[in-house]
Amino acid sequence: MRLNPLLASAAALALAASGLSQAQASGQTPGQPAQTGAPVEVEIDQGVLRPFQIAIVPFTGERGRDISDVVSGNLRRSGFFEPMNPAGFIETGLTLANAPNFPQWTQIGAQAVLYGGVTTRADNRLDVGFRLYDPYRQCQLVSYQFTATPEQYRRIAHKISDMIYQRMTGEPGFFDTRVIFVSEEGDALNRKNRLTIVDQDGYQPVFLTQGDEVIMSPRFSASQPDEVTYVALGKDYSRIYLYNLTTGRRESLGEFDGQVLAPRFSNDGNKVAFSIIRGGNTDIYVMDLRSRQLSRLTSDPGIDTSPSFSPDGSMIVFNSDRSGSPRLYVMRADGSGQRPISRGGGSYTAPSWSPRGDLIAFTKQSGGRFSTGVMDANGGNERILSSSYFEEGPSWAPNGRYVMFARQTRGGDTRLWTVDLSGRVVAQAGYNGRGTDPAWSPLLDAPADNIGIGQGPDSCPS
Known part of the structure; x- marks a missing residue:
């Protein structure tokens, strides 16, 4: 990161032995910002920024x-x-x-x-x-x-x-961004989840669905911050929806022969890539939103899912278990040139291409723990930013310097967390309710x- 000379000369990024505190609420009701109330200790890995x-x-x-x-x-x-x-x-x-x-x-x-x-x-x-x-x-x-x-x-x-x-x-x-995610209420036997949007600091939460469907994988369009896509599961259907946050209009991408999973926009907002489970196989497809033409990109016997476009739209990263365990792969946007890029042990899932194009975030399961990590776009220089009992679903801030993810305790309580690229500052995100599947918006317009x-x-x- 290029720093202002004043910031550098003041040693603002020097390592210190003391902990870094942030504001977080204690005992807040769901939907209230976590940063209000008494200070709380922020988890520190490998030292801390001064x-x-x-x-x-x-x-x-x-x-x-x-x-x-x-x-x-x-x-x-x-x-x-x-x-x-x-x-x-x-x-x-x-x-x-x-x-x-x-x-x-x-x-x-x-x-x-x-x-x-x-x-x-x-x-x-x-x-x-x-x-x-x-x-x-x-x-x-x-x-x-x-x-x-x-x-x-x-x-x-x-x-x-x-x-x-x-x-x-x-x-x-x-900071002038929003987060869309799946909020959770109730216990494991009577759980309600709703599509929810909130300011990045946890304020002004709005429920966008009523809780009568299971919501999965909400994602913003990078080119149109008012457009989101997500999966809704009903008693006898699974659908991918486009939702306009300004008008409230909800539109289905159509009926598919099989269950749909993990939709994500291309950066220009003209395409959506997603997976379809069909005949015991899971493959990746892409739909052109202008023509509604559907193209199949993968066809191997493994489970291919969680596609994420590169910022320039030329490549897609995804995870597949075609080699026996989940690994990360990349391919050209037309499905050609498929090759693995993850090289370490463990299982890799939920890849997300940085808006800067330089890194890919992922979830990794290894040694009984789950981690949030990043690697270069070619698979090199893998590093772990955060590890815990269970965490998943990384999403990038629009500046490509912070990652939000969902972390679950052994008791089953799932919250939204953030980590910076140094991996030294890990903290609960502003929203203090239970939630999963976070997605960070682009910077908002005036x-x-x-x-x-x-x-x-x-x-x-x-």
Whole structure:
């Protein structure tokens, strides 16, 4: 990862022996964000990132403190930042018209200072401005102003978080996104699952189905963030649906001779690849959504499933047990050139191609444990990011630097978790209810009333 010189010089990525904490709720009801409430210890593997000390001054004006609180929670969860306790701030009352008193911030060890303010227009819309400074170099890193309705304050906070993350790390942010997954309620004998969507920080969950079908494998379209696909199982059917999140329209891809599994869009949104169980065999097919033409890509006696397109659409990774145990294979998008790429022991399933194209995430079962790992697109440099009693179903954040997956305890409780590519920060995701099959959305577009954006000068060299 290419880092801002300030971040690198501050040793923000240095290893430390101490643990990294994040906010998580205790005793929250399902659907409430996990990051509210008392701090909780975050699982650490192989050391820990020393987070970047950022002073976030509470924003002024309507919804101002709410916005700065959301930004603080986002940055903390990334693992790169540790928002400082405002009780230790020497300078207070910062306004957008003034630069910080830099020595007062370096004195308390702040490596960046963020502050902002909200003004309310006559039409009740909010102008939200912020500034981010480097107190050591005494220069402005970035400033922006957004205009939106009061109801969109969380979206504004996520966009601010994305801008800070990108300015400080050199990588795109991932906060203004949503997660679609299968939420679970009830016990093993009377379990209800529903297609559910939630903001990446766990807020604003919405149930999209009623619980009268078994829902599996929801996935976003990378080119159309409002389009998702998933499998619904009824008493006498299995169907792949396309669902538009804006209109609520649900459309079946048709009736197939056999059970359908694991649909996933191509990155341009024009195709869906999936598996069909037919005559005791499971093979991969692809449907062109424009013509509805169906093509069969595999035809061996093994179980071929979980196809995932490369970002450029030229290749597909999938898992197959044709060699005796599940391994990862790649093939061209037309089904030719099938070859194995996983090389280690154990069983490999649920591959997912990174949106950057450089890595493939997977689930691996070995030695009585399940792991979430990544490997190069050619199968090299395999490394495990997280291991536990049971975990599965990795899904990439749109910047290709974080992976979300489902983790189950021995008691059968399944939650959504995230891990960064270093494998050193593993934490429960924002949603605190039970869930499986997570899929991360692309970055969202501006809200319907069009957020107005004005950029200020950036006086710090990159």
